Amino acid sequence: MTSDLSFLNNIRTALKLPQGAERTKNMFPALFAKPDKSKILEKIANRSQDEKALLVDQFKANCVTLKTVLHVAETAKEVEDITVEIIRTKEPEFSYNRHIIQHNHPDISGMQLWKRFNRESVTVHTTFPGDPEITEKTIAAYIGITVPRISIAESGTLVQFTTPGCPRSTSLVPSIHIALIRGEDLVADLEEAYALIEEINPGESFVFISGPSKTADIEAHLVHGAHGPKEVHIILLKEVEKIPEAAAESQLANIAEEEACQEGTTKENADTVKEGTAGLEDPAEKMN
């Protein structure tokens, strides 16, 4: 670390500090001061149903601008149907084989996609930790499915953390990214998202994703699908309003119940926001 010492000493000289006097962060508590985030976290936790509905609307509008396809589902069954429909209707970009790769997450494995495709030539891979072939499987896949931990209404953004069962490449290498999110994970803005991130303290890697990959390097003409996914589909599972008695029950139990009641619901019920025409004049789209 000799390079550290002379480099930092050089900076101290430039700042006209006395030679050899190493400063430490403890001498300047204000520099790394952490404002109290509990108010922000409380606000996220105690948002009323009306406020939440407004956030969903804002998120929808931003998805339209970003050319993200947002599907809103009422039940877990709907989420599953929408996912199956996307897989059936989309064609692979780089090969003829229909491989999909999904994160090792209960919200995805709960769909049991492999069962839905047991009579079709669709191969479903899961990113189990320790599988040495994950990278090859991901490169072969045309669809990657993930469950971002946080979504941001203000900018239409997904926050994807990296963990052993949830590698970085799943939302990146396949041509289409399907993100399953829950209404309760939707926050208002970046400030709230950063407060949650600091609270959760994820590992060395995470990413904000706002829409499909894009470029405007050729004559400022906007093209989607430069290096990352050409299409991003977000399937938002609406938050189930908590009944006071059932408040203690887990969300999953609620959904399972509804699923049972609504067996056979057609997927047309899904409130789907297709690629809109709004925002065509928005200059933000026309950049690289």
Next chain:
Amino acid sequence: MSQKTGSTYNQDAKKAIDSPTLQKNLHNLYERFGKGAMQVWEELEDQGMRDRVKESRMRTLAHLDIVLAELAENVRKRGGKVYFAQSGQDAIDYTIDVARKNKVRKVVKGKSMISMEIEIDQALAADGIEVIETDLGEYIIQLADDRPSHIIAPCIHMDRNDIGQLFTEKLGIEPTTDPEKLTMVARKELRQELLTADMGITGCNLACAETGQISIVSNEGNIRMVTTMPRVHVALMGMERVTATMDEHRETIQLLTMGAALQKLSTYVSFTGGPRGKDDPDGPEEFHLVIIDNGRSKILEDSDFRESLACIRCGACLNICPVYGKIGGHAYNSTYPGPIGAVITPLLDGINKHADLCKGETLCGACLDVCPVRNDLPRMLSALRYKLAYGDNHWNVRQHNVAESYVYAAWQRAISHSSAYRRMIKTVRLLQKPFIGKNRMIQRMTGLAAGWTDSRDLPPIAKRTFAEIWDEKYAKPQQQTQEIREEKTDD
């Protein structure tokens, strides 16, 4: 002057002005992003944000030793390697060493200004390593063996026909000029490179010391590929590109994406700060952060210019600048064009060498208005000109034009003494006679002054000046009042 310094500023500027493609693209850039950024700042709900970020940038710079030590410590805690490079050459040597140890044959790069500043591509190529740019604009520039002309839109000087022809020539595709088709060709070509490269090199938009991470913004996704697929990731970072806390990071990164392209956030903001975890199936096995000084500490030292290190490289000042908007990026002959380039290029690479850049800008103040952190570039340009006018030992500047300084000294004497001034007017009135054209204007002059009348006429000195008429009509009988008036006129 350009002949004197061997600079190609004038020739390159002329070439740019003569290119209809570039002029059209620059005009669009100004209309859309230059004016657009001004509107974003006007409509910003939180009007205190820009000042807050500037304050935090300046605070970080004043405590840079502490903040960088903290960043290095936190990256190392995660198993990342940190190297402090005093010079560009140190950074190159370290990176090549890493490449050799890992038997790297192919490097994919994410767009990085500092890699161009230290000229690492050439050094890697000389070591037998293949280097591929992956940002679409940079890839096109690399294929064309050209230089980028904008920090965010590198091939703004080319149109779809140029690029179509280039792809047909170099990649053997069917001729096309459709941006969509061209992008898909590059997508396919680069995907192969990205999936098979041994090492990824990126820059760093903004590191965060308290979490020990760097963050990089991109819209294409190439940065994510470069930082995920190869075995080794080397991030090159200018030493000033850091915030102390995540709160500062949040506001600064927002100003960056808004200033650069009017976006609330760019498509991707990647945070990374170490090698892949033990059970992670992808991500680099080695992560190296190279923190580079390369002349920045000298800027930090000078209170006149420290502010320039608060820059977050959004490029908004290029988009709004009337000079950049005409002459484009190539004339600046630097990694950093536009107003910010006109300030930091001379500071990093020699003030005399880049004198044309300091003098070329108009000091209109548009860059100050549009800068997300309100960097006073016009003030710094004036300070640079002052050094060029009078010389400066600390910055090793010799007087740019000695003859000019004599002319100004004489001019100062003349206009601060009324009798000398009046004598001068009378003399010039005689001398100008042969130059007055049919339109009663001076249409051409000789010698040094010839350039002035190349594209405009100069009104001649009146047969009788206002002061002379006044004297004749009213002031003659009252000598004393006249003297007072004279002084006033001369002020």
